[in-house]
Every structure is written in structure tokens, then in C-alpha cells.
Amino acid sequence: MSAAVQSAVLGATGYSGYELTKRLLAHPSVKQPALFRVNPDPTQSPNLADWYPQLSGNGYGQLVMDAFSWDALKAKGTDVIFFCTPHEVSRELAIEAGDRGFRVVDLSGAWRLKEATNRAVYKFEDHDPAQAALLDQQAVYGSPELHKYAIEKAELVANPGCYATSIILALAAWTNDGLIDLEFGVICDSKSGVSGAGKAPSPTTHFVEVADSLSAYSVFGHRHTGEMLEQLGLEASQLQFTPHLLPIPRGILSTIYVRPKTGVTAEVLEYSLKEFAVGKPFVRVFAPGKLPQIKYSLHTNYCDIGFQLSPDGSRAVLVSCLDNLVKGAAGQAIQNMNLMFGFDEREGLQ
Numbered sequence: 344m345s346a347a348v349q350s351a352v353l354g355a356t357g358y359s360g361y362e363l364t365k366r367l368l369a370h371p372s373v374k375q376p377a378l379f380r381v382n383p384d385p386t387q388s389p390n391l392a393d394w395y396p397q398l399s400g401n402g403y404g405q406l407v408m409d410a411f412s413w414d415a416l417k418a419k420g421t422d423v424i425f426f427c428t429p430h431e432v433s434r435e436l437a438i439e440a441g442d443r444g445f446r447v448v449d450l451s452g453a454w455r456l457k458e459a460t461n462r463a464v465y466k467f468e469d470h471d472p473a474q475a476a477l478l479d480q481q482a483v484y485g486s487p488e489l490h491k492y493a494i495e496k497a498e499l500v501a502n503p504g505c506y507a508t509s510i511i512l513a514l515a516a517w518t519n520d521g522l523i524d525l526e527f528g529v530i531c532d533s534k535s536g537v538s539g540a541g542k543a544p545s546p547t548t549h550f551v552e553v554a555d556s557l558s559a560y561s562v563f564g565h566r567h568t569g570e571m572l573e574q575l576g577l578e579a580s581q582l583q584f585t586p587h588l589l590p591i592p593r594g595i596l597s598t599i600y601v602r603p604k605t606g607v608t609a610e611v612l613e614y615s616l617k618e619f620a621v622g623k624p625f626v627r628v629f630a631p632g633k634l635p636q637i638k639y640s641l642h643t644n645y646c647d648i649g650f651q652l653s654p655d656g657s658r659a660v661l662v663s664c665l666d667n668l669v670k671g672a673a674g675q676a677i678q679n680m681n682l683m684f685g686f687d688e689r690e691g692l693q
């Protein structure tokens with residue numbers, strides 16, 4: 344598509360919505376995004392630049408958030424809506440958006456899972472279960488590295504979870520190439536900055552609880568586990584995922600422990616990762632022995648991957664890093680939009 348695309352953002356006041364809006368404003372092939380809030384509080388400024396003064400200046404003018412309505416979206420000539428909203432809100436609105444012919448990139452977990460058993464963790468109460476079930480199957484998991492061609496044609500793209508992205512991109516090469524002995528299981532240990540929990544502080548995420556500490560949570564029950572299993576084609580018994588809350592604002596580091604099959608060498612493992620990264624501009628594979636750190640990918644759309652093999656070849660440790668608000672949310676969403684509208688995958692992201 345050569346004409347500039349009109350995007351709309353619902354949830355721009357949140358962390359991922361802000362990161363998305365900032366990038367859409369600078370994107371060379373899209374018009375200034377239309378911004379909406381559901382039931383805006385009249386005592387609060389409708390100008391997003393008053394919420395995020397980082398957005399003031401730059402010739403953008405007032406970044407007015409209008410009250411959300413389907414008519415207002417249509418009046419703006421919207422081609423694609425980004426939902427940066429809680430799962431339950433996205434679950435409801437995406438169905439209506441589809442009925443009205445809008446293409447959607449949903450940043451929530453509402454549409455990521457194909458298996459009902461994995462989706463159960465969300466406890467969705469669908470008004471029209473049959474229609475929701477249909478959309479569950481039509482939605483495309485928005486990992487450009489895995490589903491590029493389906494994303495290009497998709498009406499509803501389910502942007503992946505941040506932890507899930509860091510694990511799936513690190514493991515996909517080795518699981519696809521059959522290099523891991525799955526009988527021994529795969530252990531995924533991730534650490535995330537606190538912005539992953541959104542802008543509203545909770546008793547477990549406010550400053551005093553998080554600062555100078557490190558804690559594990561959602562052991563045996565984190566909702567991203569289903570995404571990892573479905574996208575990597577693994578059984579629940581083969582993967583253990585444990586997230587941790589790190590006292591920094593943003594960034595994820597995942598450490599993944601696997602047993603390579605007998606005879607698999609470091610050269611084979613490295614070749615597999617490098618082959619996987621070919622044609623994937625946001626996957627960076629590090630040289631042998633060099634491991635990613637959170638600071639290398641902060642504020643970028645990269646997922647960095649590195650590994651080390653034990654001297655006897657019996658254990659390999661993968662390390663991946665990304666920015667949860669960029670490759671883990673807003674950046675990946677823009678990458679998906681680029682594919683949906685025929686732009687270079689990298690536009691607006693470098």
C-alpha cells in the first residue's frame with residue numbers, strides 16, 4: 344500500500360500505548376495516529392503530551408485523545424486499530440472491530456492462544472462464545488519471525504507476550520532443528536523490569552516492594568507458558584517457565600537451560616541460530632561466548648540471543664534479552680503493522 348496508513352491507538356495513556364504512539368508519530372509511512380480513550384475523565388487533560396511531556400514539541404501540535412466510539416474511529420478513516428488495553432477489553436472490542444471491517448493489532452493476551460486449555464488461565468467470559476471461538480482460530484500470532492506471511496494477510500494480529508517473545512525466539516531454531524533432548528526438559532528462567540506490569544502500582548510492584556530486591560512469581564502458572572508451548576510445539580511436561588521481577592524499569596533477560604542431543608556440537612548450535620536469524624532484521628545472534636545483556640537492547644526492537652555449551656557438551660545455556668515495551672510490545676506491534684500494509688519490516692523502528 345503506498346498511501347499513508349491511518350492508525351488508531353486505544354490505551355495511549357499506558358506504558359505500551361505511549362511507546363507505540365511515540366513510534367507511530369515518527370513513522371515515515373503512517374499518518375499521525377488517532378488517539379482514543381474509553382470514557383475519558385473530563386477532569387483529566389485530553390492531550391497526551393500533558394501525560395507524557397516527552398511528546399510535546401516536535402511540531403505534533405495537540406495530541407488529543409477523543410472519546411472512543413466506532414463512529415469516531417470510522418470518521419478518522421482508520422485502517423488499523425492498536426489495542427493497548429487490558430486482556431478483557433481487547434477480547435470484547437476485537438470482535439466488534441472485525442465485524443466493522445477494521446484490521447487490528449492487539450497488544451494484550453486476548454487472542455494469542457489456540458488451545459482452550461492454555462486459554463483457560465485468562466478466565467474470559469465471552470458474550471458470544473461461538474464467535475469468539477472462530478476468532479481464536481482466525482487470529483494470527485504476531486511473531487514476524489515465525490508467521491510473516493500469515494501476518495501480511497491477517498485481520499487480527501495477536502501481538503505476543505514479552506516473556507514469550509524472549510523465550511520463543513531464543514529456542515525456535517534448536518527446537519525446529521531437533522537439536523534438544525526434550526526428555527530432560529527445558530528450563531526457562533526470566534527476569535523482567537517492572538514496566539511489564541503496566542502503569543498502575545500494585546502491592547507487589549510499587550517502588551518499596553521492588554527496589555533492592557528480586558522475586559520469583561507465578562511459578563507453574565504464568566499465562567505466557569501456553570504461548571511458548573504452542574509456538575514451539577512442546578508439551579507442558581517439557582518446559583518449565585519461571586518469571587522474576589527485577590528492580591529496574593524495563594528490559595527482560597531470559598536464561599534457558601537445555602540438554603543438547605548427543606553429538607551436537609557448539610558449531611552446530613551456532614549454525615542453527617544463525618540460519619534462523621537470516622532475513623530476520625530484529626534477531627541478533629551473538630558470537631560464541633558473548634552473551635546479551637539487558638542494556639544492549641533497551642529502547643530497541645532487537646531480541647538478542649547468545650549461548651554457551653558446557654565443556655562435555657551435555658548442557659547448553661541460552662541467554663536472550665529484549666525491551667519488554669519495544670520488541671515485547673509496541674515495537675513488535677509496529678513490525679506487524681509494517682507487514683500487514685506492505686512496508687519494510689524495519690520502518691519506524693530504527
Ligand SMILES: NC(=O)C1=CN([C@@H]2O[C@H](COP(=O)(O)OP(=O)(O)OC[C@H]3O[C@@H](n4cnc5c(N)ncnc54)[C@H](OP(=O)(O)O)[C@@H]3O)[C@@H](O)[C@H]2O)C=CC1
Nearest residue numbers: 354356357358359381427428450451538539541542667672
Ligand atoms: N507492559 C508491558 O511490558 C507489556 C504489556 N502488554 C499488554 O499490553 C496491554 C497494555 O499494557 P500496558 O501498557 O502495560 O498497560 P497500562 O496499565 O500501562 O495501560 C493500560 C491502558 O489501558 C487503558 N484501559 C484500562 N482499562 C480500560 C478499559 N476498561 N477500557 C479501555 N481502556 C482501558 C488505560 O487507559 P486509562 O489511562 O484511560 O485508564 C491505559 O491506557 C495489556 O494487555 C498488557 O498485557 C503486552 C506486552 C508487554
Ligand SMILES: CC(=O)N[C@@H](CCC(=O)OP(=O)(O)O)C(=O)O
Nearest residue numbers: 451452504505506535536539540
Ligand atoms: C513484570 C510483569 O508483571 N510482566 C507481566 C507480563 C507483561 C506482558 O507481556 O504482557 P501480557 O500481559 O500482554 O502478556 C506479567 O508477568 O504479568
